[in-house]
Amino acid sequence: MVTSQRRERERAQRETLIVNAAREMAEAxxxxxxTIRRLAERIEYSQPVLYxxxxxxxxxxxxxxxxxxxxxxxxxxxxxxGAAPGEELAAVAQAYLDFATGHPAVFEAAFTLAxxxxxxxxxxxxxxxxxxxxxxxxxxxxxxxxxxxxxxAGWAAIHGLAVLARDGRLRPEHQAERLEVVLEKFTNS
Amino acid sequence: MVTSQRRERERAQRETLIVNAAREMAEAxxxxxxTIRRLAERIEYSQPVLYxxxxxxxxxxxxxxxxxxxxxxxxxxxxxxGAAPGEELAAVAQAYLDFATGHPAVFEAAFTLAxxxxxxxxxxxxxxxxxxxxxxxxxxxxxxxxxxxxxxAGWAAIHGLAVLARDGRLRPEHQAERLEVVLEKFTNS
DNA sequence: TCGGATGTCTAGCGGTGCTAGAATTTCTTG
DNA sequence: CAAGAAATTCTAGCACCGCTAGACATCCGA
Numbered sequence: 001m002v003t004s005q006r007r008e009r010e011r012a013q014r015e016t017l018i019v020n021a022a023r024e025m026a027e028a029x030x031x032x033x034x035t036i037r038r039l040a041e042r043i044e045y046s047q048p049v050l051y052x053x054x055x056x057x058x059x060x061x062x063x064x065x066x067x068x069x070x071x072x073x074x075x076x077x078x079x080x081x082g083a084a085p086g087e088e089l090a091a092v093a094q095a096y097l098d099f100a101t102g103h104p105a106v107f108e109a110a111f112t113l114a115x116x117x118x119x120x121x122x123x124x125x126x127x128x129x130x131x132x133x134x135x136x137x138x139x140x141x142x143x144x145x146x147x148x149x150x151x152x153a154g155w156a157a158i159h160g161l162a163v164l165a166r167d168g169r170l171r172p173e174h175q176a177e178r179l180e181v182v183l184e185k186f187t188n189s
Numbered sequence: 190m191v192t193s194q195r196r197e198r199e200r201a202q203r204e205t206l207i208v209n210a211a212r213e214m215a216e217a218x219x220x221x222x223x224t225i226r227r228l229a230e231r232i233e234y235s236q237p238v239l240y241x242x243x244x245x246x247x248x249x250x251x252x253x254x255x256x257x258x259x260x261x262x263x264x265x266x267x268x269x270x271g272a273a274p275g276e277e278l279a280a281v282a283q284a285y286l287d288f289a290t291g292h293p294a295v296f297e298a299a300f301t302l303a304x305x306x307x308x309x310x311x312x313x314x315x316x317x318x319x320x321x322x323x324x325x326x327x328x329x330x331x332x333x334x335x336x337x338x339x340x341x342a343g344w345a346a347i348h349g350l351a352v353l354a355r356d357g358r359l360r361p362e363h364q365a366e367r368l369e370v371v372l373e374k375f376t377n378s
Numbered sequence: 379t380c381g382g383a384t385g386t387c388t389a390g391c392g393g394t395g396c397t398a399g400a401a402t403t404t405c406t407t408g
Numbered sequence: 409c410a411a412g413a414a415a416t417t418c419t420a421g422c423a424c425c426g427c428t429a430g431a432c433a434t435c436c437g438a
């Protein structure tokens with residue numbers, strides 16, 4: 001009976017092995033290169049094993065997305081906590097953009113590939129944790145508006161900066177000034 | 190020799206037939222449902238015919254994206270031209286969001302699927318045309334900053350609103366207030 | 379009318395996600 | 409400790425994908 005605990009532990013271990021492998025492969029060669037066959041070969045198991053852990057390829061992407069959002073949340077919170085007074089917003093925004101450029105595949109998984117992640121009210125704690133540092137820096141700027149609406153608007157501005165820059169839609173050399181503009185617009189008013 | 194003109198005309202006709210079919214199928218059942226096989230069946234030709242018009246599936250998506258961006262540009266310009274004085278920014282922004290929700294598959298093609306479209310300096314005129322109405326409404330708000338940088342920042346804010354809302358990341362009932370916030374932030378400062 | 383050029387189709391390659399059923403390993407029990 | 413049961417893993421294969429080579433048909437100009 002004790003062995004069942006060990007098996008469960010080994011299963012959990014293999015599950016993170018899968019997620020990590022998927023993440024590394026995606027970061028190295030892009031998500032299209034992350035196929036079940038290659039993933040199976042990489043972890044040295046046959047394909048059906050993957051399906052005993054995840055419902056399908058999409059669920060693996062979702063798992064990477066969830067992990068990534070957790071790390072993004074940590075990065076944002078760390079940036080906020082470590083910033084000089086008055087510089088929290090700039091620090092959080094910069095951390096967001098840095099995460100997007102530093103982990104493009106994870107960012108892609110989290111924001112354009114993930115399809116099975118519940119958001120709205122019944123979102124996992126990890127997702128809400130990501131919203132917290134954003135709320136902390138944007139809510140004070142709310143004025144007459146709903147603080148959450150302002151946070152969502154500010155998040156959208158930063159997020160738009162991240163995705164348009166990633167897709168080559170914006171002039172790279174003006175990246176810093178664009179962020180300045182957004183920060184200034186949200187601060188002075 | 191005259192017949193060659195007719196043939197070229199018919200070819201062009203069939204090309205738009207393909208693009209329209211792809212667009213309609215994508216809008217109806219999503220992009221994954223737009224396969225070469227189904228597309229060929231739909232236009233009542235065999236698969237290789239599609240490859241005599243486009244380099245591959247991606248090029249068809251790009252064609253839909255380009256067409257969509259052209260329409261988006263028209264919609265933005267129309268909104269700007271038809272707006273009451275002082276309301277141009279709000280009108281353009283609203284038109285952008287309406288286009289995103291009204292033609293989700295085209296929007297997806299234009300901003301997350303298209304991979305072969307040149308942007309930067311050597312972008313087709315259609316793409317630059319889309320930037321014009323945005324520039325027209327954001328540049329006057331530039332202040333000390335580079336007008337193009339401000340336009341890009343404003344565009345990013347609206348775009349972020351569009352994509353996060355589309356992916357269910359934002360509370361639907363606060364859509365209007367979020368837009369208000371963005372407009373107000375960019376206007377008052 | 380006929381030969382060549384142009385256009386189109388059939389058939390198939392290697393790859394994908396996913397799964398049924400066989401084979402193997404592991405655990406429990408007599 | 410051996411044998412049966414249960415859990416786990418693998419082999420093999422399905423239907424589909426994007427894409428293409430080569431056979432076939434059609435149309436044109438001489």
